[in-house]
Amino acid sequence: MKPSIPKGTRDFGPQEMARRNYIFNTIRSVYELYGFQQIETPAMETLQTLMGKYGEEGDKLLFKVLNSGDCLAKVTDEELQERNALHLAAKMCEKGLRYDLTVPFARYVVMHREELQMPFKRYQVQPVWRADRPQKGRYREFYQFDGDVVGSDSLLNEVELMQIVDTVFTRFGVRVQIKINNRKILSGIAEVIGAADKIVDITVAIDKLDKIGIDNVNAELREDGLTEEQIQKLQPIIQLEGTNDEKLNTIADVLKDSETGLKGVEELRYILSTLSTGRNSDATDSSLFTLHSSLHNELQLDLTLARGLNYYTGAIFEVKALDVQIGSITGGGRYDNLTGIFGMPGVSGVGISFGVDRIYDVLNQLDAYPKDAVTSTQLLFINFGEQETAYCLPIAAKARQAGIRTEIFPDSSKMKKQMAYANAKHIPFVALAGDNEIAAGKVTLKNMDTGEQQLLTPDELVAALNA
Numbered sequence: 001m002k003p004s005i006p007k008g009t010r011d012f013g014p015q016e017m018a019r020r021n022y023i024f025n026t027i028r029s030v031y032e033l034y035g036f037q038q039i040e041t042p043a044m045e046t047l048q049t050l051m052g053k054y055g056e057e058g059d060k061l062l063f064k065v066l067n068s069g070d071c072l073a074k075v076t077d078e079e080l081q082e083r084n085a086l087h088l089a090a091k092m093c094e095k096g097l098r099y100d101l102t103v104p105f106a107r108y109v110v111m112h113r114e115e116l117q118m119p120f121k122r123y124q125v126q127p128v129w130r131a132d133r134p135q136k137g138r139y140r141e142f143y144q145f146d147g148d149v150v151g152s153d154s155l156l157n158e159v160e161l162m163q164i165v166d167t168v169f170t171r172f173g174v175r176v177q178i179k180i181n182n183r184k185i186l187s188g189i190a191e192v193i194g195a196a197d198k199i200v201d202i203t204v205a206i207d208k209l210d211k212i213g214i215d216n217v218n219a220e221l222r223e224d225g226l227t228e229e230q231i232q233k234l235q236p237i238i239q240l241e242g243t244n245d246e247k248l249n250t251i252a253d254v255l256k257d258s259e260t261g262l263k264g265v266e267e268l269r270y271i272l273s274t275l276s277t278g279r280n281s282d283a284t285d286s287s288l289f290t291l292h293s294s295l296h297n298e299l300q301l302d303l304t305l306a307r308g309l310n311y312y313t314g315a316i317f318e319v320k321a322l323d324v325q326i327g328s329i330t331g332g333g334r335y336d337n338l339t340g341i342f343g344m345p346g347v348s349g350v351g352i353s354f355g356v357d358r359i360y361d362v363l364n365q366l367d368a369y370p371k372d373a374v375t376s377t378q379l380l381f382i383n384f385g386e387q388e389t390a391y392c393l394p395i396a397a398k399a400r401q402a403g404i405r406t407e408i409f410p411d412s413s414k415m416k417k418q419m420a421y422a423n424a425k426h427i428p429f430v431a432l433a434g435d436n437e438i439a440a441g442k443v444t445l446k447n448m449d450t451g452e453q454q455l456l457t458p459d460e461l462v463a464a465l466n467a
Contacts, residue, residue, distance in 0.1 A: 008132070008140025015374060020143075020360060022373035023172075024125055027145050027354055030167050031123040034160055036147050039122050041104040044095045051096075053103045053311065053341070055200070061130045063140075064093035097129035101146040102311075102338070102351060109150055109349075110342040118151030125356070138327070139357055146332075148351030150339070155267060157350050158315050158334065159274050165319055165330055165352060166295040172359070173368045175322040176297050176329070181305040182268050183312050183333070185251060188261015192254065193233045195226055202226075203306035206238060210304065214238065237303055244272050244301040251303070267315060268301065275299055311335040317352060321362045329358045376405060379465060380422045381431045381443075383409040391438050392431070395458045402462045422448060429465060 005011065012020060028038075044065060051059055067073075071092045072080075080088070098104050101124050109116065125145040132138055147164065149157045162178060169176045186206075190199040201224035205217050212220075217238070221231050237254060240247050248269055255261030275295055305318050314334030321329055332352030339347040363369055379399055381392045392408055399406045407427075409418045422430050432444040437455070445461055446453045456464060 008134035018374045019369055026171050027168055030164055031147050036121045036123040039124055045098050047096045049107050061132055062099055063097040063129045063131050064089050065095040100128050101144050106338045110339055110344045119149050121149045123147045143356040145354040145356050150347055150349040153348045155270050158271050161352050166297050170296045177320050178299045179302040179305045179318045181316050182264035184260050184264025188255040188258035189237055191258045193230045195230055206304050207306035240303050247301045311338045324362045324365050326358055329355045377407045377427045378404050379406045379429045380427045381408040382418050383412045385412045388433050392433050398458050404465050
C-alpha cells in the first residue's frame with residue numbers, strides 16, 4: 001500500500017524549507033528590531049483552555065485528542081447509542097491541538113506572570129491545526145508567526161505593529177494593502193441602530209461582504225433578527241467611501257451619540273495620523289516629526305473588516321497581497337479581555353499573526369526569493385580519490401571556518417555524476433584538485449554559472465567566495 005499523508009497537510013523538501021526559513025528569519029529579524037522575545041507553547045492544550053475562545057464556528061474546527069488508555073471509560077452504553085458527537089467528545093477528550101497561538105499565549109502569561117517583565121513583547125512561530133475543509137491557501141496544519149504585546153494600553157504598540165507589518169513585506173518585496181478597523185466602532189454602530197446585543201452577528205455578516213456581496217449580507221442580517229430599518233441604517237456604514245480622514249469624519253458624525261463608538265474613532269485617528277504624518281498627532285515639538293517613518297504600503301480604513309473572533313476589543317488589522325489572488329496573509333488586533341478568562345483581569349494586549357503558509361504561496365507565485373536565500377551548499381569539492389580528498393579536507397575546513405557552506409563529494413564517482421550532483425543542488429562553485437593543483441598547493445575553482453575557472457590558493461579561494 002502506497003503511504004500517504006492526511007488531507008490539508010504537506011511535506012516540505014530541502015528547497016521548500018530553505019524558502020520557509022527565509023520567511024521565518026526575515027520576520028524574526030524584524031520582530032527583534034522592536035524588542036520582541038521568542039517563546040514556545042505545547043502543541044496540545046486542555047480543551048478547557050481552548051473551548052469558547054473562538055466563537056461557535058471556531059469551536060467546531062478544534063481538533064480534539066482522545067484520552068490516553070480507555071477513552072470510553074466514562075461513556076455509558078446509552079450515551080454511545082445516542083451518538084451525540086459533541087457530548088461524546090466532551091467525555092472522551094480532555095485535550096485539543098492548538099487552534100492559534102494567541103489563546104495559548106494568554107494562558108502562558110497567566111501561568112508565568114510572576115516572572116514576566118511588563119509590558120511583555122513576545123514572538124512565536126509554531127504550527128496550528130484547524131479541522132477546516134482544505135482548499136487553495138487553506139490547510140488543516142499550518143504555521144503562524146505571532147507577535148504580541150501585553151501589559152500596555154498605549155496605542156504606540158498598534159503603531160509599531162503596523163510598522164513591523166510594513167517592514168516585513170517591504171523586505172519580501174511584496175506589495176500589500178494593510179486594512180484597519182476598530183471593534184469599538186462596530187459596537188457603536190450596533191448601539192446606534194439599537195441592536196447592541198447583535199454585535200457578533202453583525203460583525204460576522206459584515207466580515208463576509210467581500211465573499212458573498214451586499215445582498216447576501218443583508219439577507220444574513222435579516223436571519224439574525226435585524227429589522228429592515230436597522231439594516232437600512234447599516235448600508236452607508238458598510239459601503240463607506242473616501243479617504244481615511246473622510247471616512248473617520250463620517251463615522252464620527254453617525255456615532256455622535258455613542259461614547260464607545262467615538263472612542264474607537266479617536267483610537268483609529270491617532271494610529272492613522274501617527275503613521276501617515278510621521279509624528280504624534282498631538283505633538284507640537286518639531287523634533288517629533290521624525291519619530292515614526294511613513295509606511296511604504298497603503299494603510300486603509302475598512303469598516304467591512306470585522307474579524308469574527310470574539311476576543312478583539314479595539315483596533316483590528318488585516319493584510320492583503322495586491323499582486324496575488326489569495327486570502328488574508330496577516331491579521332490581528334487588540335484584545336483587552338483575553339487574560340481575564342484565565343483569572344487575570346485588567347491586562348491589555350495587542351498582536352498580529354503572519355500567515356506563513358500563505359506568504360510562502362505568495363512569494364512562490366511572485367518568484368520573490370533572493371537567490372542567496374534558497375542556495376544551500378555554496379562550494380563542492382570533487383572527489384578524485386583518497387590522496388586528493390586528504391588534500392582537500394583541510395581546505396574545506398578552512399572554507400567552513402570562513403562561513404562558506406561546503407561539501408566534499410563522499411565517493412570517487414565519475415566526474416559527470418559529481419557535476420550532475422552540483423547542478424541538481426544548484427551549487428554555484430566547484431573546486432577541483434588533481435596532481436597539478438596539489439603540486440602547486442592550489443585548487444581550481446569553477447563557476448558553474450559562467451564556466452569560468454581560476455587557479456587559487458586556499459586563502460584566495462576563501463576570499464573569492466566571500467567577496
